[in-house]
Amino acid sequence: MAKAPAPSNLERGLRRLRKSATQTFYLLATLAVLLLAWEAACHIFSIGAYLLPKPSDVIKTIADDPVFLLRHGLVTSMATIAGFVLATAVGILIAIIIVYSPFLEKTLFTALVAFNAIPKIAIAPLFIMWIGTGLESKVLMAFLIAIFPIIVDTVMGLRSIDPAQLDLVRTYRASQVQTFFKIRFPNALPSIFAGMKVGITLALIGTIVGEFVGANRGLGFVILQAQGTYQTPLVFAAIAMLSILGVILFNAIDLAERLALPWHVSNRGKRGK
Amino acid sequence: MLDVAEPPVTAPAAVTRPAARAHVRLSGVGKVYHSMNGDLTALSDINLEIREGEFLSLLGPSGCGKSTVLRCLAGLEDVTSGKVEVLGRPVAGPPEGLGVVFQRDVLLDWRTVFDNVMLPAEFGDKSRIPNLRSKAMHLLQMVGLGGYAQRHPWELSGGMRQRAAICRALLDDPSLLLMDEPFGALDEFTRDQLNLDLQRIWAETRKTVAFITHSIPEAILLSDRVVVMARAPGRIAEIIDIDLPRARTLATRETREFAQVSARIRSIFERLGTGTP
Numbered sequence: 001m002a003k004a005p006a007p008s009n010l011e012r013g014l015r016r017l018r019k020s021a022t023q024t025f026y027l028l029a030t031l032a033v034l035l036l037a038w039e040a041a042c043h044i045f046s047i048g049a050y051l052l053p054k055p056s057d058v059i060k061t062i063a064d065d066p067v068f069l070l071r072h073g074l075v076t077s078m079a080t081i082a083g084f085v086l087a088t089a090v091g092i093l094i095a096i097i098i099v100y101s102p103f104l105e106k107t108l109f110t111a112l113v114a115f116n117a118i119p120k121i122a123i124a125p126l127f128i129m130w131i132g133t134g135l136e137s138k139v140l141m142a143f144l145i146a147i148f149p150i151i152v153d154t155v156m157g158l159r160s161i162d163p164a165q166l167d168l169v170r171t172y173r174a175s176q177v178q179t180f181f182k183i184r185f186p187n188a189l190p191s192i193f194a195g196m197k198v199g200i201t202l203a204l205i206g207t208i209v210g211e212f213v214g215a216n217r218g219l220g221f222v223i224l225q226a227q228g229t230y231q232t233p234l235v236f237a238a239i240a241m242l243s244i245l246g247v248i249l250f251n252a253i254d255l256a257e258r259l260a261l262p263w264h265v266s267n268r269g270k271r272g273k
Numbered sequence: 274m275l276d277v278a279e280p281p282v283t284a285p286a287a288v289t290r291p292a293a294r295a296h297v298r299l300s301g302v303g304k305v306y307h308s309m310n311g312d313l314t315a316l317s318d319i320n321l322e323i324r325e326g327e328f329l330s331l332l333g334p335s336g337c338g339k340s341t342v343l344r345c346l347a348g349l350e351d352v353t354s355g356k357v358e359v360l361g362r363p364v365a366g367p368p369e370g371l372g373v374v375f376q377r378d379v380l381l382d383w384r385t386v387f388d389n390v391m392l393p394a395e396f397g398d399k400s401r402i403p404n405l406r407s408k409a410m411h412l413l414q415m416v417g418l419g420g421y422a423q424r425h426p427w428e429l430s431g432g433m434r435q436r437a438a439i440c441r442a443l444l445d446d447p448s449l450l451l452m453d454e455p456f457g458a459l460d461e462f463t464r465d466q467l468n469l470d471l472q473r474i475w476a477e478t479r480k481t482v483a484f485i486t487h488s489i490p491e492a493i494l495l496s497d498r499v500v501v502m503a504r505a506p507g508r509i510a511e512i513i514d515i516d517l518p519r520a521r522t523l524a525t526r527e528t529r530e531f532a533q534v535s536a537r538i539r540s541i542f543e544r545l546g547t548g549t550p
Contacts, residue, residue, distance in 0.1 A: 164379045171367045172396040263383045
């Protein structure tokens with residue numbers, strides 16, 4: 001039987017790189033066009049800088065003191081990542097418990113759904129009062145908002161197992177632990193990553209909410225402060241920084257998923273490539 | 274158009290069957306599924322003995338309970354009535370020395386073909402693993418997949434995947450091999466080739482095989498005996514000895530004797546009123 005030639009990893013990587021480079025180019029081009037239109041509109045309609053600053057003003061603000069924004073960006077990042085990592089670890093554990101214990105599913109899961117219905121934004125001031133305005137309260141906010149989608153998606157992933165695979169390991173008289181690590185968990189990983197992608201986005205939102213409510217550092221704090229002193233270009237600069245941060249964090253999870261799940265349908269690429 | 278080189282015709286009396294003991298015994302087995310919509314009798318009064326080293330086929334239309342019989346043999350289902358014994362011991366959960374091949378290959382996407390074949394080795398005594406690694410490679414080479422060991426299942430065709438699944442089932446040297454329509458999803462050419470491969474493997478290893486199919490020619494080609502099953506309720510209609518000499522080839526299917534057995538089986542199905550399986 002002739003052996004099918006496998007595309008080298010280098011070939012595959014270069015193809016993907018070229019594809020994403022093309023996509024990035026179009027994205028940046030679209031962005032540039034929008035920015036130019038924005039700049040032109042501000043000039044033409046003489047919009048006050050405190051309402052809608054020109055892109056050139058925003059860029060100037062960033063260039064004046066880039067370290068300032070980076071420093072606060074780092075604070076926001078740390079809180080977000082910490083909250084997210086905690087949400088992932090605890091969330092997956094809770095999901096496992098829910099799947100393996102029908103009793104805890106009825107009690108714990110119901111409680112979680114009820115708790116999740118409460119807008120965390122509304123109870124954020126409470127946490128600030130209890131825990132203070134330091135990093136911990138932001139981590140807690142990020143954790144509380146991010147954990148629910150992670151739990152839900154992980155539970156679904158752990159439950160959606162091909163019964164034939166379960167039958168297969170039963171014929172080997174596999175223990176519950178073996179079944180979990182060899183069958184359930186690998187099967188659930190695509191769902192878990194889906195939950196994590198939503199989770200990281202929400203973790204960032206949670207951190208910002210915490211910084212709005214009570215903080216003296218972080219991009220949310222910068223936005224609030226700058227808004228209060230009518231430094232609208234700084235507000236925009238902070239928002240731009242936040243967007244970049246959000247994109248980086250999301251793509252980090254996406255990259256982790258592609259590295260961890262090269263076998264998944266979504267990552268295989270076309271047959272023969 | 275009889276081929277001159279066709280295998281010689283032997284009268285039933287001349288065929289010697291090894292006096293083997295029973296590997297599997299089903300006595301008065303019944304299986305009823307209870308549901309909100311009522312009870313479904315999947316199996317009714319199944320009495321069957323499978324001898325050691327025998328290749329036995331279960332042949333019948335959809336819904337006749339052949340998969341249920343296999344699942345009861347594999348210990349994946351409990352029987353509602355009667356006994357299932359493997360080597361004299363009652364079955365309560367999957368017994369030892371079992372190899373199963375399902376309808377779909379059930380290979381794990383996140384493992385390479387080689388790691389998939391090695392899966393049975395990970396349950397039980399870990400010290401066997403080095404020996405089993407070389408055996409896995411040998412099995413893959415035997416079915417022509419030696420060059421694909423490091424590929425992933427999605428890179429293989431259906432026939433190749435099923436071959437890998439057969440290697441996996443054979444890895445731990447099972448004494449009882451259960452196969453549930455393993456070639457059903459494949460095209461005819463692949464099926465023919467895999468039939469011959471399976472016969473060769475069985476002849477070399479002489480395992481006890483319980484093979485489910487709804488193809489009459491496949492059942493006759495591979496088996497020592499064919500169990501004809503009927504449905505509603507699932508039961509054994511007749512057990513037919515296949516006295517065609519071994520090794521059987523695709524040419525064997527064109528012989529007069531083959532056609533006679535085939536016609537006999539077909540008439541049983543017609544008599545049962547279920548048409549062809």
